Amino acid sequence: MKKHTLALLILFGFAFPGFSQDTTQKVITGRSNSLKQQKKPYVILISADGFRYDFAKRYHADNILRLASEGVSAASMIPSYPSVTFPNHYAIISGLYPSHSGLVNNTFYDRVRNERYAMGSKLKVADGTWYGGSPLWVLAEQQKMLSASYYWVASEAEIKGIRPTYYYIYNEQIGINSRIKAVVDWLNLPPAERPHLITFYLPQVDHEAHLNGPESPQVDHAVHFIDSAVNELQKAVKTTGLKDVNFVFVSDHGMTRVDNQNPIGIPAAIDTAKFVISGDGILVELYAKDKQYIKSTYDALKKEAVDYDVYLKTNVPPHLHYGVTDDWHNRIGDILLIPRAPKVFNLWNSKKINPGWHGYDPTVVKDMHASFYAWGPAFKQHLNIAPFENVSVFNLVSSILGISHPDKTDGNNKLPNLILKKKPNDKAF
Structure with a gap:
């Protein structure tokens, strides 16, 4: 396993036949x-x-x-x-930091643009207006x-x-x-x-x-x-x-x-009619369509939270550089749900959740x-x-x-x- 040759490098390259991709x-x-x-x-x-x-x-x-x-x-x-x-x-x-560059996650919502950035979208990735x-x-x-x-x-x-x-x-x-x-x-x-x-x-x-x-x-x-x-x-x-x-x-x-066998389900307190939901298994962000629902939803989430922490954008731990004072581009959610390792959310009701993840607080x-x-x-x-x-x-x-x-x-x-x-x-x- 320790001595690989260029022949092996050719085998373990970037070959995914069937997809038309620009290689020039x-x-x-x-x-x-x-x-x-x-x-x-x-x-x-x-x-x-x-x-x-x-x-x-x-x-x-x-x-x-x-x-x-x-x-x-x-x-x-x-x-x-x-x-x-x-x-x-x-x-x-x-x-x-991500909050300062505006690239706050792999996928996120921008309130002003009323638009999502997604790393899987070639158009969004190539649009320089997303990057500070x-x-x-x-x-x-x-x-x-x-x-x-x-x-x-x-x-x-x-x-x-x-x-x-x-x-x-x-x-x-x-x-x-x-x-x-x-x-x-x-x-x-x-x-x-x-x-x-x-x-x-x-x-x-x-x-x-x-x-x-x-x-x-x-x-x-x-x-x-x-x-x-x-x-x-x-x-x-x-x-x-x-x-x-x-x-x-x-x-x-x-x-x-x-723990991909026992993921956290979508909390009952989240009303999708009142919030735009963004994120993945490690960080869920709620963007209020009407600010009047932030406090009541936050309080309800705090009461039912098990294996995850709930924050307002105003009380995120400062060392994360991910709160209101760091949100230079207004792209961080009004409410954040952060699971405690090794827990993850099953935000989109996926049938299979990968065993390997990242995204947690590195401290x-x-x-x-x-x-x-x-x-x-x-x-x-x-x-x-x-x-x-x-x-x-x-x-x-x-x-x-x-x-x-x-x-x-x-x-x-x-x-x-x-x-x-x-x-x-x-x-x-």
């Missing part, structure tokens, strides 16, 4: 790196969805552990709340540094009029070898055309952990696939001859086994914690660090690439100051 690379023409930016280093930001903080050691991802031992390893990385895929990928790339803040590729492009994305949340959207210079629309038909080749091809471009920021997303562990649970043989296999893919990627990048390429390996969240459920490893010439060596919030990855990458970000973000510079090498005359980042 998109290129924004007319751009080039400025002479100043051509001298900058490179960052390949890799995300393995659902790669829990302990998976590398638990399943012996020997290549990742070896590479990380040459650089930096975190005990874990703390995701933003809710600990789900879209909000956390965007938190990493924008430096904003400035992703790193937007800032890079604004500062005449080219970027590329082999998938990342919001990379298909035009945000502030900008997409990455090179990008793909998310699909699961392109095999891993082709994806690695595309990265190498980008890095072999002439300096004026070569991206310095590259994002690279891998979904396999999340898929298997949802379907089979985090301790399953299928997750073991998926972790080894990721381990082999990362190893092949870094070996392929070496063939370019570029000396200043840095790798940052992260995940968006962890995963835990839930309560350690299994929600994500992975962080980094290696390359910008990083100190043989360094182990304590857990930190994922919004600071934004600060880290912007520090390596020298990308300025004038707007307020939620991360800080403790992470780059701690793990990056500094030249004798460098000031703090």
